[in-house]
Amino acid sequence: MKSILILTDFSDAAFRAAEYATSLAPALGVERMILYHAYRTMVQGSDVPVPAPQMENLVYVENMEKLAAIQDQLRMMTDADPKYELLAEDAFLPDQLNKLCREKEVGLVVMGVAGKTALQEFFMGSNTSQVLKVSEYPVLVVPKDAVVGKGISSVVFSTDLQNISKTSLEQLYRFLDLFHPEVHVVNVEPPTADKYSDDTKKQITALHNVLERYTPAFHYMTGTHIADSVLEFAREHHASLVITVPQKHSFISSIFHKSISRELAYHSPVPLLSIPVLPE
Incomplete structure (x- = not known):
């Protein structure tokens, strides 16, 4: 498998999914793990996303720093040296998902799911609730309490x-x-x-x-x-x-x-x- 695409909103649930994906990577023969965050920038007072160069640049830098921090944490949990790619972009995830997977040769999409409020915000939201509907690639949904490192028997x-x-x-x-x-x-x-x-x-x-x-x-x-x-x-x-x-x-x-x-x-x-x- 060439790549795993790990979707994150920087929640604890999303991090557990990233941990789980990292633990499976050796068995899957993964060459690269892509940590991905889609966000929308909006002009203040508008309900419609509008390009705002200054704001977009600040949001982009902040998100890339968060992705780098996740990468550092994930590297500490494995003796292997997995290759990561960090990707944050101003995009509507359901529209971008399959195009991104084709371009990056993704074999598996991984996303997190947690309890109650976190589930409603992360999984049932307007973006991520559509992932299973639109994805042309296998999607692994990882509960927040999933045990990491036991493999699949x-x-x-x-x-x-x-x-x-x-x-x-x-x-x-x-x-x-x-x-x-x-x-x-x-x-x-x-x-x-x-x-x-x-x-x-x-x-x-x-x-x-x-x-x-x-x-x-x-x-x-x-x-x-x-x-x-x-x-x-x-x-x-x-x-x-x-x-x-x-x-x-x-x-x-x-x-x-x-x-x-x-x-x-x-x-x-x-x-x-x-x-x-x-x-x-």
Whole structure:
């Protein structure tokens, strides 16, 4: 993997995500970690971002100094000598994300998530709440209380059994091949769902075939709250990571949808890896 893009708003939650990414970097074979902060400069009295050269320069310098301080802290936690790139820019993150990832050959985007107020400000804000929606690259969401340095020994792959593109599968394979974890495949369906329709049987067979090389354990569950069921399963099985390829109304979208209890996301100690659905 060429690069990891670490998003930061300089919060404690974002720093934990950066620590977690640093601990994974050797296993991922990362050549460069990019510490990135997007900000908006505004002329006083205006609701619209307007170029203000003096202000923009001051904000830029201040943000670069903060990024340098994070870099120094991260270097102290590893015996390796990872290469960092510091990048702060006046930009709207959702508009810039994929372009930046293409230019920097990013293989993984990492972002933090914390409890209650910090979650609402950092993750559910107008910028970062859209990252999972717009990203064409895998996104790793790291809870504030995630344990750093233990590696990834067990993963829960949450799936709605919908067809997964070849590109998404290749990204999933890449992560599983790097860590060689114990794999649990979990499907949660509503009690009223027809779990044994011909189409469902075909999808189950296809999923068994594409994951056969990892000898996974398959778990088919019934529940009204997908996120609750999957995260409870992850806790019971001491999972290191939950992986999902989000479809409409999928696990990852349900966690962060206003109609589902946000307490799960506030307190879950399990990092979430969202692999985007991409066209063939």
